[in-house]
Amino acid sequence: MGSDWRIHSDRNSLLKAALEIIRQCEAGSGSSFSVVLAGGQTPLELYRMLAGESMQWNKWRVYFGDERCLPPEHPERNSFQAMRTLLDHVPIPAAHIHVPPAELGPAEAASRYNAQLSNAGTFDLVLLGLGEDGHTASLFPGHEIGAERGAADVLPVFGAPKPPPERISLSARRLSQARTVLFLVTGAGKREAVLRWRRGENIPAGRIHAQQRVIVLADEAACQAEIQNQGDNS
Numbered sequence: 001m002g003s004d005w006r007i008h009s010d011r012n013s014l015l016k017a018a019l020e021i022i023r024q025c026e027a028g029s030g031s032s033f034s035v036v037l038a039g040g041q042t043p044l045e046l047y048r049m050l051a052g053e054s055m056q057w058n059k060w061r062v063y064f065g066d067e068r069c070l071p072p073e074h075p076e077r078n079s080f081q082a083m084r085t086l087l088d089h090v091p092i093p094a095a096h097i098h099v100p101p102a103e104l105g106p107a108e109a110a111s112r113y114n115a116q117l118s119n120a121g122t123f124d125l126v127l128l129g130l131g132e133d134g135h136t137a138s139l140f141p142g143h144e145i146g147a148e149r150g151a152a153d154v155l156p157v158f159g160a161p162k163p164p165p166e167r168i169s170l171s172a173r174r175l176s177q178a179r180t181v182l183f184l185v186t187g188a189g190k191r192e193a194v195l196r197w198r199r200g201e202n203i204p205a206g207r208i209h210a211q212q213r214v215i216v217l218a219d220e221a222a223c224q225a226e227i228q229n230q231g232d233n234s
Helices: 011-028 041-050 078-085 106-117 188-198 220-233
Strands: 004-008 033-037 060-064 066-068 123-129 154-157 167-170 178-185 213-219
Touching (some): 011 041, 011 123, 011 178, 011 213, 041 078, 041 123, 060 078, 066 078, 106 154, 106 167, 188 220
Parallel strands (some): 004 213, 033 060, 033 123, 123 178
């Protein structure tokens, strides 16, 4: 299954499109709506928008695609940022928010989060970003990404090329166990990664699949090199 690339003129229109996709996914889910949250600036902007929306919050089940091994209230924790922008402002039952215990270190945190995910089933929606090197979640080039059939749900990450070096991440296999995967890709810094992905190079982001659809919402800044190439070839 190929990815559905949708290019937007600016970040605001991209975020509105993302919000509409979330509404569709929630409406199409059953009695519960399981969503995997991403870190990064663009997802945080989306979470701020979501906090003002009227959603079926009581049926949300929240997980995290990756986490940094830092204290629980460290400002660079993905879960802490999501709490401050979204989860503290909406009536999702506390028992439905599954925060990785990353403060325990990669090995122990990965083991415990694996246990938390054992009954999660197929995710309704996975939100992801794209790094300048082609990484997504905390699955980095040159590191184990867990794409094979027998991979664990959660991987310990040591020696990450971005600080902090210790993290945990859902594996590529587990992230792909989703009905919809939605990538948010913004900024000129992502142009090279977008080109590599579109050329079919083996980058971690390109190893994520879905049961129904993978949607990539990208702004023109991130896709400018490809747009230019298409213009040159027309």
